[in-house]
Amino acid sequence: MTLSRRFTPYLYVAPLIGLLAFVFGYSILRMLEFSFKMVRGIDGPWIGLRNYELVLGQALFWESVGHNLLLLLAIPVMVVIALLISLLLYERLRGWKLVRTLVFVPYILAIPIVAVVMKQMFQFSGPVNEALRWLSLDFMALDWIGSGDVALWTVMLLIIWRESALGIILFLSRLLSLDEALVEAARLDGAKWWQRAWYVLIPQMRGVIEFYVVISVITMLSAVFAYIYIMGGGRGGPGTSTMVVELYIYNALVRTSLPGIAAAVSVMLFAVSLVLIWLLFALRRRAEDERA
Amino acid sequence: MRAGDAIKQLILIVACVLALVPTIFMLLTALKSQDDFAANKIGLPQVVVLDHFRAVLFDSPFLLWMLNSAILVAGAVALSTVVACLAAYAIARMQFAGRDLIFTLSTSLMAVPPVVLIVPLFVLYTRLGLISTFGGAIVIYAGLITPFSVYLLTTFFRTIPQEMFDAARIDGASDFRILRHVVLPLSLPALLTLVVVNALFVWNDLLIAVIFLQDDAKRTLMAGISVFQGRYNNQIPLTMAGMVVASAPMLILYISFQRYFIRGLMAGAVK
Amino acid sequence: MTRNLITAPGFGRRRFLQGSAATLGGATMGSLLGPLRANAQTPELTMWWWGEQELPGLQAYVDESIAAYTDATVTSMLQDTAVVISQFQTAAAAGNPPDIQYLWNGIYHMESVWFGYLKALNGLMSEDTLRASNPTILSNFGGNTYRLGWYPLPMVWYYNKDLFEKAGLDPEAPPATWADLLAACDKLKSAGIEPLGGGIQDGYWSEWYMSHAFVQTLDTVGEAVELFIGDKDFRDPRYHEHWVRLEELRTLGYLNVDMPSLELYPGIDLVVAGKLAMGQSVGSRLPADSTATNGRIGSMVMPVFGKGKLAGKPIVDMQGLGIAEGAKDPAAAAAFLEFLNTPDRLDAFHRTTGWIPSSSRFSSEKIENASVRDMWKAWGESPNITNITNLMPGQFYEQAAIPTGQQVVAGDLTGEQAGDLAARVAQEWREFNPDLVEKYQQWVVDLSK
Secondary structure (H helix, E strand, O other): OOOHHHHHHHHHHHEEEEEHHHHHHHHHHHHHHOOEEEEEEOOEEEEEOOOHHHHHOHHHHHHHHHHHHHHHHHHHHHHHHHHHHHHHHHOOOOOHHHHHHHHOHHHOOOOOHHHHHHHHHHOEEEEEEEHHHHHHHHHHHOOOOOOOHHHHHHHEEEEHHHHHHHHHHHHHHHHHHHOOOHHHHHHOOOOOOOHHHHHHHHHHHHHHHHHHHHHHHHHHHHOOOOHHHHHOOOOOOOOOOOOOOOHHHHHHHHHOOOHHHHHHHHHHHHHHHHHHHHHHHHHHHHHHHHHH | OOOHHHHHHHHHHHHHHHHHHHHHHHHHOOOHHHHHHHHOOOOOOOOOOHHHHHHHHHHHHHHHHHHHHHHHHHHHHHHHHHHHHHHHHHHHOOOOHHHHHHHHHHHHHHHOOHHHHHHHHHHHHHHHHOOOOOHHHHHHHHHHHHHHHHHHHHHHHHHOHHHHHHHHHOOOOOOHOOOHHHHHHHHHHHHHHHHHHHHHHHOOOOHHHHHHHOOHHOOOHHHHHHHHHHHOOHHHHHHHHHHHHHHHHHHHHHHHHHHHHHHHHHHOOOO | OHHHHHHHHOOHHHHHHHHHHHHHHHHHHHHHHHHHHHHOOOOOEEEEEEEOOOOOOHHHHHHHHHHHHOOOOEEEEEEOHHHHHHHHHHHHOOOOOOOEEOOOOOOHHHHHHHHHOOOOOOOOOOOOHHHHHOOOHHEEOOOOOOOOEEEEEEEEEEEEEEEEEEHOOOOOOOOEEEHHHHHHHHHHHOOOOOEEOOOOOOOHHHHHHHOHHHHHHHOOHHHHHHHHHOOOOOOOOOHHHHHHHHHHHHHHHOOOOOOOOOOOOHHHOOOOOOEEEEEEEEEEHHHHHHHOOOEEEEEEEOOEEEOOOOOOOOOOEHHHHHHHOOOOOHHHHHHHHHHHHHHHHHHHHHHOOOOOOOOOOOHHOOOOOHEEEEEEHHOOOOEOOOHEEEHHOOOHHHHHHHHHHHHHHHOOOOOHHHHHHHHHHHHHHHHHOHHHHHHHHHHHHHOOO
């Protein structure tokens, strides 16, 4: 191999390494560094584990974590909805392609847009409550946005509404790629719809369901900022009932001038994400091995 | 069987209705006058009013915000695609030390939550005067979407039959020529998917936009929506008109290019 | 000044000679550079500001003033509410601040003073202009003034005169004591009118409630700071009485049902639209609101329940402008600020915004709107106090001031529990920000004068 040949690959990957080293490498190292300092503005004195101590001893932090964990309850609901709709679509009844197009619209709309619309719909004197009252279902006309007890569930409702659409498409694609022969065999054997689904189809979908669950977990823990920011009035309200870890970091950085604290929480969130990434990879490797 | 089918269709219809209700509400409200909405929150507009759309399109910064978002999308997607093509080509088809390590590291970065990067980058950018600059934001977005691009392209490049390379090399082509004239043309579907997914990510982002583009003139559409709904929260039909205008680009693209969207988003869900 | 230098302790003859040599040298250099500087380009200034959001028309005023100013080229940038302070502070820390910065009152700029980001204005601007602009006591630290007053924000309680009449209340005599208020609410409720409230979903109503109600429990402004930093305790019944009163309003059913899910401005609109009898508002809305209702919106001071010396006084907050420590040409920046305070510019302010510029050089007789003029006579031209929520650290604001009101209104906390929350957050602030405690304590001394 000539010299130029030996170096060529490195030239090709150099831009990638440069970009990633800057955006990720630098950031992660600095984030670690800041988490051990009392940062004011752009730097500060070393204070060891004090930031971690303060954060882990603060009720608000644990409340935020608790809310992220509560959001995980959305996942079983999302899986059930996605399974149900995708299995029904798989029946390929008349007009199924139109349904598939329409049912995916929630995911096409950007989160800030749907959050703004939902926030208006669920006002105490808004359309949803008006409709409920008109149907004499007054007891269900809750203060969706304004009550500390309900607000987080309202956000969860929005998340389920939007994220299920993704599940539907994922599951349907998997179904459409399955070997038809199996399904036909089951049908000929006289199996009912739900029996076919439970015994034949769902077992074939295990890989994609696991995958969907893991990425949803990652989302609930670290990618709900946009939902909360808009629904919670920009502050995780009412009170602190919709505060989540991402908003905690944002507030610490931008609103209370404590970058060191923000960094400490970021480090902890990053550690949790690493575990989940590893899990995701393990699952995908298993799925690939199975398919092979 | 018939009854069973009817029930299934019913469920699907309910699903469609639930999926569309917010969009319909958004559209109907945008067409009502302020008083009409106050009196009549559900239901059709008494009189169809187009003033709010006029206000949004001509009297508000919405179009500017969309332009800003478009600039970021174009810049980040272009940068990321170039970087990813070069790297994926090397990883997929060349032998060199550290190849697998680089690929694994790059791919694992796909699931790093962007929020953990904002603290150090915000501080660095302030020091370098890069806050509220397109270039600065484009680099961050490109960084966030490139791992996925590399992953997708590498997987795809690996599926190109070895014979095509051998043939080209016999003809005396250099690596770069092969990339340009053999690999890229074959990769059009993958590239298209990539562009769709990445463009959507950058267009829809709120967190990075809100922190790194604070200047009023550089605000993106998503950040603008959050500002708009805050400033006009006592004028709901106007706010809804804004939302309609904001969702129009994506909805139009979706309806026209459904197939690519769905395929692209499925691949994107791999992120 | 020379005398002081010689007699000051530790100041030897040697240093005096060195000092005067430097001054002489400087003067010589200055005179040499004089002609050169006259030929230099006009200075370029950057101005970061806020306010169009709460005072429509301000952007037009800024643009017009910049265009009319020939002694420097000024570039302005309207900031987003969420980042006004953080953007300035990080820029200043990095050494790239704007020359002129918009500054909310109190801690919003005082923190920057403590970090060394702002220049004292008393050396740069004329004493007369500075004093006439009424920067308020909250702009002072260590004997220096750090802000020029730009426009005042009277904090008022709105009431709808039509609704008062409908309930049999005197529209020209709004309730003054707490007992009066409860009686009025009772009458309003019997007449089928929602008595008071607004919208608290975005949190600001909760902050304003502290401005009006919490201040009634205090004797001095410094006392508020002591509570925010934990030197005094919110668990003392005296200091959380205002939340107990809010709880009372809720349990008696006097707050509007929409309050928890509605935002601040739509909430104020309820009063203007005749759907709510009383609510908290801000003076800068009055011109538009009184025009829309033909003067049927009245302004009142919050009815008194508290026994502190500050109870019952009208509240006037002040938005201001300052000059960054890192400004490249502070004198030029100061000159622009002086320009904004010339009579012509002050009139222009009123013309473009319909609002009152903060300067005693602007006569209130020029105010066109009668309701605004009356309000200003009672607020701006009478003894008034400042907005004490400007004194709280950001952490207290986010984690106590906002959540307490919201949760009391929603029924999630009692008044006493709100006091507990506030006390806890004050302690947390102390632990998270040990480097600022002393500064605040020094500020208390300044504010208690």
